[in-house]
Amino acid sequence: MAVEKTFQEINERIKRGRAVVVTAEELVTMVKEKGVTRVTSEVDVVTTGTFSPMCSSGAFLSLGHTKPRMKMHKVWLNDVPAYTGIAAVDAFIGATEVPEDDPLNSVYPGEFRYGGGHVIHDLVSHKTVHLKATGYGTDCYPRKEIETEITIDDINEAILFNPRNAYQNYNCAVNLSTRTIYTYMGMLKANLGNAHYSTSGQLSPLLKDPTFKTIGVGTRIFLGGGIGYVVWNGTQHFPGVNLDDSGNNFGHAGGTLSVMGDLKQMNPRWLAGTSMLGYGATLTVGIGIPIPLLNEEVCRFAAAGDDELYAPIVDYGDAYPNFNPSNLGYVSYGELKSGKIKVNGKEVPTAPMSSYPRAKEIARTLKQWIQKGDFLLGEPVQLLPNADAGINANTLKG
Amino acid sequence: MSSKKVVLRFAADITDQPIIYKLVKDYDLIINILKADINPQKEGTLVMELTGDNTEQGIEYLRQLGVGVQSLTEEIIQNEEKCVSCGACTDICPTGALYMERPDMVVRFNSDRCVVCRLCVKACPMKAMEVRF
Numbered sequence: 001m002a003v004e005k006t007f008q009e010i011n012e013r014i015k016r017g018r019a020v021v022v023t024a025e026e027l028v029t030m031v032k033e034k035g036v037t038r039v040t041s042e043v044d045v046v047t048t049g050t051f052s053p054m055c056s057s058g059a060f061l062s063l064g065h066t067k068p069r070m071k072m073h074k075v076w077l078n079d080v081p082a083y084t085g086i087a088a089v090d091a092f093i094g095a096t097e098v099p100e101d102d103p104l105n106s107v108y109p110g111e112f113r114y115g116g117g118h119v120i121h122d123l124v125s126h127k128t129v130h131l132k133a134t135g136y137g138t139d140c141y142p143r144k145e146i147e148t149e150i151t152i153d154d155i156n157e158a159i160l161f162n163p164r165n166a167y168q169n170y171n172c173a174v175n176l177s178t179r180t181i182y183t184y185m186g187m188l189k190a191n192l193g194n195a196h197y198s199t200s201g202q203l204s205p206l207l208k209d210p211t212f213k214t215i216g217v218g219t220r221i222f223l224g225g226g227i228g229y230v231v232w233n234g235t236q237h238f239p240g241v242n243l244d245d246s247g248n249n250f251g252h253a254g255g256t257l258s259v260m261g262d263l264k265q266m267n268p269r270w271l272a273g274t275s276m277l278g279y280g281a282t283l284t285v286g287i288g289i290p291i292p293l294l295n296e297e298v299c300r301f302a303a304a305g306d307d308e309l310y311a312p313i314v315d316y317g318d319a320y321p322n323f324n325p326s327n328l329g330y331v332s333y334g335e336l337k338s339g340k341i342k343v344n345g346k347e348v349p350t351a352p353m354s355s356y357p358r359a360k361e362i363a364r365t366l367k368q369w370i371q372k373g374d375f376l377l378g379e380p381v382q383l384l385p386n387a388d389a390g391i392n393a394n395t396l397k398g
Numbered sequence: 399m400s401s402k403k404v405v406l407r408f409a410a411d412i413t414d415q416p417i418i419y420k421l422v423k424d425y426d427l428i429i430n431i432l433k434a435d436i437n438p439q440k441e442g443t444l445v446m447e448l449t450g451d452n453t454e455q456g457i458e459y460l461r462q463l464g465v466g467v468q469s470l471t472e473e474i475i476q477n478e479e480k481c482v483s484c485g486a487c488t489d490i491c492p493t494g495a496l497y498m499e500r501p502d503m504v505v506r507f508n509s510d511r512c513v514v515c516r517l518c519v520k521a522c523p524m525k526a527m528e529v530r531f
Contacts, residue, residue, distance in 0.1 A: 051482065053523060113525065186486045187521045194489040272482065274523045284482065284523070339498065351489040353523075355482045356503035 002296055003041045007379035010044045010292050014373055019044040021370045023363035024203050024291075024302060031303035040299040045370055045377070048205040049222070049288040049362030052198055052354035053274045055184070056164035056235060057095040057283040059120050059263050062157040063131065063150070065089055070143035072133040077119045079130070088141055092161075093119050095283035105278060109182040115281020118273030120160070123152045124224070125268040158263035160224055160271070164234035166287050168206035168255035169242070169311060172197045172331055172350075174343055177317030182278025186353055188316055192343055195313070195350045200359035201306045201333030205289035208302045210252035211387065212239065214291050216380025221259065222288030222366045225270035227375070228261025230289075233384045241387050242312055242330065250310040250330045252387060259287065270362070288362040290370060292377055307334035313343055323395070401449040403432070404457065407466035408442035417463065421448070425456040432513035445470060445513065472514050473530050476507040480526035487518040487527065496527075 013019040020043045022030065027046050031039050061082070063072070071088040074081070079099040082091040097116035104110050122129055128149045137144045152158050173185035174195045181188050185196045199207065209215050219230040234256025242250040270286030293299045310330040319326035331341050336350050369375035385391060408417075413436060421427045427450040435443045448456060460467050476496075483505040487496045495511035496518055498504070518527040 052484075109520075111520070186523070187490055189490075196486065196489075272524060275525060276523055277520050284484075337500070337503065339500070349489040351487075351498070352485040352503070355484045357483045 002037075005044070005292065005294050007292060007377050011376045013044055014370055014376055017371070017373050019370060021045045021047060021367045023360070023367055024048045024208050025360065025363065027299075027303050028202055028305040031299065032305075036296050036300050036303065039303070040293050040296045043293050043299070046208065046291045046293060046302045047288055047363040047366040047370070048208050048291065049203050049286070049359040049366070050166060050200045050205060050354060051270070051286045051358035051362060052200070052284060053184070053276065053282045054162065054165045054285040055096055055282045057120075057160070057162040057285055058116065059093050059123070060086075060157070060159045060161055061091050061093060061155055063089045063091060064154070064156050066143055066146055068143045069141045070133065070135045070146060071138055071141035073135045074133065076132045077129050078114070078122065080114070080116050080119050082116075084133070095120065096280050098281050109278025110280075111277060112275045112279070112281045115273070115275075117281050117283030120263070120283055121268055121271055121273035123158060124263055124266050124271050126151055126153060152264055159260060160228065160263045160266065161260045162285065163258050164236055164256045165259050165285055166205050166234070166257045166289075167199065168204070168210065168239065169251065169253045169309075170198045171314040171320075172311040172336060172341070173314055173316045173320075174328065174348065175317040176315045181317060182276075183316050184276055184279045184282075185316060186351075187277060190317075192346050192348050195336070195341055195343065195348045196353055197311055197333075197336045197350065198353040199311070199333070200354055200356055201309055201337065202304065203356070203359045203363055205287060206255045206257070207252070207304065207309055209289075209291050209298065210255070210301055212255065212384045213298050213301075214294060214380070215257075215289060216383035218378045218381045219289065220375065220378035221290070222286065222362055222369075223259055223261040223266065224263070224286055225267025226261055226265040228259050229378065230257050230380075230384075231260045232258040234258045236393070237385065238391055238393050239384070239386050239389065240391075242310065244330065245327065250312070251308075255384070255386070257384075286358065286362050288366040290366060290375075290377055305334070306337060307332050309333045311336065399449055399451055400453050401447060402453050402457075403445070403447045403470035405468045405470050406442075406444040406446070406460065408444070409464060410440035412463060412465070413440055413442045415463075417460070417465070420459065421456050425452040425459065426450055427452060427456050433515060470514070471531060473509060474507075474512050474514055474516070474519065475528045475530050476505075477526045477528055480524045481505060482524055482526075484523065487522055490517050490521045492517065
């Protein structure tokens, strides 16, 4: 009789301090040695991790009322505009926002030294942040401007809300053009000078539950060094399968997560302001997701190693910016991590954009939390759409 | 044998002379050119490492020709508090001074191999590579 476990059973074991927890990296080796059946019965939870620049991140801040009251119409935090068309003293600071006087790419490539991601990093570091707000004055909210200093401890709420994080898989970016380009995948040298990739491969959360059998709305996760939750699928959630021209399956691809958590209990080590040369500012986010080994199928997917997980190679010199198909094949994370790959017959040096040592530290930390009985699994109230949902991307006309 | 890293500045009127040849031939110096640049005004800048018994005499010869000689005091520092070992710099660094230690995938910096080109200072997403004077 094949093993079937429930979230409740595993949580009971966690509470009694008897749950067996391993990291995804450890699971890969264990399954190679002992086989899926034995490992599924022995192990309760597998922990994953990723630490990577993740656009589509931001924080809702409820700043508190002034005396006299004020309906904020425009808000700046350390000169970075925050969106305040939500309510009188609520604002959303987005990771990619930059100050209005930033030179952007007018001096190419722009440096983007400070943006919304850096504001979030400063807030979570408990540093003082300069708040400026203007309003137009109403009968109930007469005040028209304020300039003051705040810290995360002074404001009522700070909620990290990232509408799209933890990409299931991502492109291996190369540049076939004849000039160096500056992208969100870093600096790509001309004529296939280098190749950048951006997931933690065998530790990457959504590559380890690729068909969304355990992750859904309500999954409790490691987020920014604290506890957070999966609250929905991410935007641009296209959880299909990568196929090559001959129909060969190169694994699951485009799932994403929408995640949320109390910023006040997070840690600056795991939410770092990030500057992509020539591209913009963003936030590097640490996420770890526990995967309960409910049955052998879940275990088999979670045990996929770097040699069994593939990234599509995409040209960012022409194909990507012009939204044209790119046919450079697939490469395994094992090859990417070796430091060189072959593209069009040429040997190309590789480098990650995603920190593997930090991803490992997240998986280890989450493992310890669960072992100590501090962290129970959140059973999803609804699973997320997977490849069977047949979701396709729309493109904008015009 | 002593070794010294220097920054040389050549005025436009001497950039066409075989000065480095003289350093090798007459002063028996080992020359390792780390960086070379000629600007639109035809002034030249050369960063190089001189090794040999006669480095001081060689530098004196350069000064007599009117070449500006400064010792290389700039250096690049990896701020280990800021560096997250993402690795984005490791294929940008032209000399392999920044590299990944496998299989742990930790970014290491060997300052002996650094030629202070500053590419990493710009490319680092965490701004963890800093110039020190």
